[in-house]
Amino acid sequence: MCDAGDSEPSSEHRAQPFLSRRALLVGAGVAFGATAIGWDLISPTLSATAAGTYLRPCGDVRISSSWQDHRNRTPPSGEPGTDYAVPVGTPIRAAADGVIVDRKDTTSTATGRYLALRADDGNYIRYLHLRSSSVLPGTRVSRGQVIALSGASGFGYESGYGPHVHVSLWLGGTPLQLGFTNSVDFENYAEPEDPMPIHQSSTYLWNSVVPVGIWTRVPVATNLYWLAQSSATVKETGDLAIYFTASGVTRGFQVRVVAETLNASGGVTNAAPQPALEIRGTIATTRNSPTYGSYSLPYSLSGPLRLFAEVRALNGGLRIQQVTVKKNYWLS
Ligand SMILES: [Zn+2]
Incomplete structure (x- = not known):
């Protein structure tokens, strides 16, 4: 409602609009391609x-x-x-x-x-x-x-x-x-309101000795490895961090995340490992709580894709006890 009154004749006002964030997002969406399959490291600043x-x-x-x-x-x-x-x-x-x-x-x-x-x-x-x-x-x-x-x-x-x-x-x-x-x-x-991210935190008791020099897939729950995934119709954007508690750490270990592209029947068509992060034995966050990490990754997945983590030990007898994954993400 609002305002009755003054019935001034309406004339087209032709001032140039500023480029709104909505327009920027729409533009980015077009460039990205609705059906494009890809994953990107993105700026964590979404707002x-x-x-x-x-x-x-x-x-x-x-x-x-x-x-x-x-x-x-x-x-x-x-x-x-x-x-x-x-x-x-x-x-x-x-x-x-x-x-x-x-x-x-x-x-x-x-x-x-x-x-x-x-x-x-x-x-x-x-x-x-x-x-x-x-x-x-x-x-x-x-x-x-x-x-x-x-x-x-x-x-x-x-x-x-x-x-x-x-x-x-x-x-x-x-x-x-x-x-x-x-x-x-x-x-x-007006700027579109950023949707609230979904927060997710999980800890899995893995309790396994990690082989030296062999990339080994990290479970995040029983028989479950996926850190994030998207499909042909659902995109996932977010950032995740992985922490480990471990014993027997002398030299340390390496962590990396791998992006797998899937075909229509769920088969893996491509696997793209990201650079490994080396976690040295000396960087445990505290002496009493041997937590190692973290591996942090902002990501944007579009298309049939999923991410998982791998570790390999730099010294023998290294046992990872717990795997903790924290995520903030949006589905669109
Ligand atoms: Zn009004």
């Missing part, structure tokens, strides 16, 4: 932000009325924006670094209480129907900082729309300069 990508006010919540919905109303909204449905009192986070440039603290008119942010990239963002705001005009804020609590003031609660925060965006000017109806779709500039 890097690019200039011009905005944070949504309350995370990944339902949109009760889109910018286009606002324009389609009869009469069209005087300030098209995106309505994010959230309970009254939900913290609202600044979309970008910038300065608070306008604030209204009464419930009058369609907007109710609002806050306006001039982002450092020159764009202008308004948050409407607030319960309260905690920053005054002139305040410098940073991306992600809580600047207000959502409410239902003004048109926030009328006509059955329910409490929400309405976000309007103008490119390169103020709404007075550009016209209130010439806002653009904030969603096109």
Whole structure:
């Protein structure tokens, strides 16, 4: 809902959009190829932000009325924006670094209480129907900082729309300069929310003597070797770490991860070992708890692939007692 009033004629606003992270991801997806089979070591930083990508006010919540919905109303909204449905009192986070440039603290008119942010990239963002705001005009804020609590003031609660925060965006000017109806779709500039990773931790009591100089597959559970796997339809992205407790370690041992590519019937068509990490006898993390490692690997698997670990001893009589694998990963 939001804004009745001013029925300024709508004119196309042609400012160039900044390249959003969504666009970058879509581009990367195309380059990667949906059916491509491959695995990559990737940067563990999955949440890097690019200039011009905005944070949504309350995370990944339902949109009760889109910018286009606002324009389609009869009469069209005087300030098209995106309505994010959230309970009254939900913290609202600044979309970008910038300065608070306008604030209204009464419930009058369609907007109710609002806050306006001039982002450092020159764009202008308004948050409407607030319960309260905690920053005054002139305040410098940073991306992600809580600047207000959502409410239902003004048109926030009328006509059955329910409490929400309405976000309007103008490119390169103020709404007075550009016209209130010439806002653009904030969603096109919002950064997709990173899904929460799945955390997984397992410890397996292997209790085996590792042969000297022979790569030996490391189980992570009874008769189970796979650290990570993807299929033709499910991709897996994450990072994993492997630790060992061992006895009889004098010279040490080596660890590596191998990526296996499979064919349609599950047969192995290729095996690509990664460089081995040498774990020397002297680098046990503590003297009383002989934990060795860790081997850490950020990865991205797409296609019928799986990863497993191998070890080989550098001295005789080396016994690995426990194998611990910790993973943070996403399936897509
Ligand atoms: Zn609205």
